[in-house]
Amino acid sequence: MxxxxxxxxxxxxxxxxxxxxxxxxxxxxxxxxxxxxxxxxxxxxxxxxxxxxxxxxxxxxxxxxxxxxxxxxxxxxxxxxxxxxxxxxxxxxxxxxxxxxxxxxxxxxxxxxxxxxxxxxxxxxxxxxxxxxxxxxxxxxxxILGGHVARRGTLGSVQPDDQALADLAHGAAVARALGQLDVGQGVVVQQGIVLAAEAVEGTDAMLSRCAGLRREGPGGVLVKMCKPQQDRRADLPTVGPVTVMRAAEAGLRGIGVQAGAAVLVDVAEIRRQADALGLFVIGLTEEGTP
Amino acid sequence: MxxxxxxxxxxxxxxxxxxxxxxxxxxxxxxxxxxxxxxxxxxxxxxxxxxxxxxxxxxxxxxxxxxxxxxxxxxxxxxxxxxxxxxxxxxxxxxxxxxxxxxxxxxxxxxxxxxxxxxxxxxxxxxxxxxxxxxxxxxxxxxILGGHVARRGTLGSVQPDDQALADLAHGAAVARALGQLDVGQGVVVQQGIVLAAEAVEGTDAMLSRCAGLRREGPGGVLVKMCKPQQDRRADLPTVGPVTVMRAAEAGLRGIGVQAGAAVLVDVAEIRRQADALGLFVIGLTEEGTP
Missing domain, CATH: 3.40.50.20 (Rossmann fold)
Incomplete structure (x- = not known):
């Protein structure tokens, strides 16, 4: 890691x-x-x-x-x-x-x-x-915001375990496929099952329905990836402190974003929130690996 | 047609x-x-x-x-x-x-x-x-329910127009891709935009969030397709009279299902509801054409 x-x-x-x-x-x-x-x-x-x-x-x-x-x-x-x-x-x-x-x-x-x-x-x-x-x-x-582009590795002190790493990899594959179809950039995966796929409702609305969809046991992960075919000068996936809060409310254990192709709005506050709420925030390769 | x-x-x-x-x-x-x-x-x-x-x-x-x-x-x-x-x-x-x-x-x-x-x-x-x-x-x-498997063509008197046919074809492609990823079988498309993609929440829950996501102008369509790789002896996509009602409440103009690979529960009541609410219900080829 x-x-x-x-x-x-x-x-x-x-x-x-x-x-x-x-x-x-x-x-x-x-x-x-x-x-x-x-x-x-x-x-x-x-x-x-x-x-x-x-x-x-x-x-x-x-x-x-x-x-x-x-x-x-x-x-x-x-x-x-x-x-x-x-x-x-x-x-x-x-x-x-x-x-x-x-x-x-x-x-x-x-x-x-x-x-x-x-x-x-x-x-x-x-x-x-x-x-x-x-x-x-x-x-x-x-x-403009060079310091806010996601890098590989975890931000803060919480690390994903094996189940979470498997969910991150699966989520990355599904999120990229959804992106290729121009459906959306985000997906929530728990224990191998896609709980929710984001279309025009946006990440926050998707997260808010996940609390009612989650299964018992280890919680899921939010994964946001760049659409493979998109021009990276527009519409990069974004995660902010609010995303971390919503993810925690939805019972998730962490968030994965594509390193080099996602923006972390307010890195210091994201790290603080993630540590306070016990979530991991991790920058992934295109393949969804750490 | x-x-x-x-x-x-x-x-x-x-x-x-x-x-x-x-x-x-x-x-x-x-x-x-x-x-x-x-x-x-x-x-x-x-x-x-x-x-x-x-x-x-x-x-x-x-x-x-x-x-x-x-x-x-x-x-x-x-x-x-x-x-x-x-x-x-x-x-x-x-x-x-x-x-x-x-x-x-x-x-x-x-x-x-x-x-x-x-x-x-x-x-x-x-x-x-x-x-x-x-x-x-x-x-x-x-x-067991041979008479309930969807066939090609429209059920009832309402026909999709050109925009709806384009949305049905796009929806079919996206729904099959989502199925291949084992995400879900259903999708809502309006004017070329995927409003919602179904994961574990189910069709009714997906439809209920579409009312707030729809754009003005011609309404969208619900498309349910069989997962390409699935064993057709289990989990065929299903549409019933309740689906037609929920689709109408979501502001949709109609429903497309894969002919030969979807079950219409209570065909007579679906036809009656569709005609009464002014929606089309159409059986499509695998490619999403009439």
Whole structure:
């Protein structure tokens, strides 16, 4: 078993000072990116998505709100603010076309991708290509929050036992297969049985139904893996202190994430929670091994 | 689109009169099998599983209750009652080993299969092999309820439109992939997005979370497919009138099942419900086409 990888939440060594455009979805990650830019003195403009971005994180930040379907307006904002790099973080639940009210630019994008069997993943790839065509450089959140990308090994003092290691490996295989189908990134496995598979409900909702599904005996594990075919500059699986709490409430014994392809939001607090609640948090290979 | 396959709920033409042993799980199917045997005058003995079989269906039926882990006792009952054929119907949620308290016979069976990554499907295959070694013939529920096995074509008057057909095909592909992973048999797809994937929670629980996950616009579809590798003598996907009601409550537009590999419990009532609620119910090829 590799030792604790000794995260230290550092900023990337040479903080890039090119102006960053943050396209902000939901969850805790946008606030983390904003804080990291502030600490590094990196110029920042935030494109906040109505219904997704948490407004609290935008205080004293240069930003504009747009509807998800207003692609043309979004590009105008990004150009007007002389943004150079773009990072997209935080979950965005794809609405129906009716809700989306796509403008001309968004409609053209959808027409390119084709709509009938469009998963989140296909859409994200198309959006990235479109953003790059506009002359922006799309970067991954790991380039901003380098110290938060999961590494191999356990974080904190709790180690998985043999049954948990078997469940982690099985969970990793199933999570990657679900990802390949563009279903989701997360899965809960207990004693070889898949208790729950994540689709659009999200990890927290999946965990909340597991308390009622678990069997007696050694508890299960949550595994979140990167979709094999996804562009790693968008939608990396994310685990935060809240995930650890929900996992404990669901009777799980630990959490496995893909090293190098998952973001740990607030490593120090995750470690503290995991130790306090007696859970392990482990970075795994693509194959689900320690 | 093939026409209404014109189910007529017939009993199989030549009702077999070999004594049947019914190993009864939960749900509505055991009662259906009991009724079919009664109508056909087929001798029957029911092995009822504590915590799974609905006691109401056992009135005036020769039966014995056993714990799920009491395999040796179960075989003694089946032999003592001179059972010749065995059918296993109705869902059985695999308990933990601690709850199972396996007897010597069940322990030997588990030891054969290996426990670490044992899914429901592997376990069922092992149980079937064990039952056959005892000299019983294991038959599929379709041999008892022939008139209830899904056929290609729509049941009732509502037809899927192009978006629904695309969702059915995508759902069939995802459901079969989930089945291959031994995760589950059911999936809900709306406008190309997998809203929910079924694991151990069951179809009804999956449907009940879909109302809150659906997008505006044309509703989704429920697809239930047979696991590609499963022994079709056990655990066929099942749809009943309650499934149609739950699907309507979840805002779905219809249900697709694999023709020849799914059981429709009470075809006449399913057709009535589907027409009354404006849903389609369609039997699909393995590829998810009509």
């Amino acid at each position: 590799p030792p604790d990888p000794g995260y230290s939440d550092p900023l990337p060594a040479a903080a890039d000072l090119r102006k960053l455009g943050l396209i902000a979805g939901g969850g805790e990650l946008p606030a983390r990116v904003i804080a990291a830019c502030r600490e590094a003195g990196r110029p920042l403009f935030v494109l906040a998505l109505e219904g997704f971005t948490n407004p609290d994180c935008l205080a004293e930040v240069d930003h504009a709100w747009i509807r998800l379907g207003a692609a043309g307006e979004g590009f105008r904002h990004l150009h007007a603010h002389n943004v150079q790099d773009i990072v997209m973080v935080g979950p965005v639940r794809r609405p129906s076309l009716a809700d989306l009210r796509p403008d001309w630019r968004a409609t053209r994008l959808f027409a390119k991708v084709g709509l009938k069997a469009l998963g989140d993943d296909g859409l994200l790839r198309a959006v990235i290509a479109e953003v790059e065509q506009e002359g922006f450089r799309v970067i991954g959140v790991d380039q | 093939p026409p209404d396959p014109g189910y007529s709920d017939p009993l199989p033409a030549a009702a077999d009169l070999r004594k049947l042993g019914l190993i009864a799980g939960g749900g509505e199917l055991p009662a259906r099998v009991i009724a079919a045997c009664r109508e056909a005058g087929r001798p029957l003995f029911v092995l009822a599983l504590e915590g799974f079989t609905n006691p109401d269906c056992l009135a005036e039926v020769d039966h014995a209750w056993i714990r799920l882990g009491a395999a040796g006792e179960g075989f003694r009952h089946l032999h003592a009652h001179n059972v010749q054929d065995i059918v296993m119907v109705g869902p059985v949620r695999r308990p933990s080993l601690a709850d199972l308290r396996p007897d010597w016979r069940a322990t030997r069976l588990f030891a054969k299969v290996g426990l670490k990554a044992l899914g429901d499907d592997g376990l069922l295959r092992a149980v079937i092999a064990e039952v056959e070694q005892e000299g019983f013939r294991v038959i599929g529920v379709d041999q």
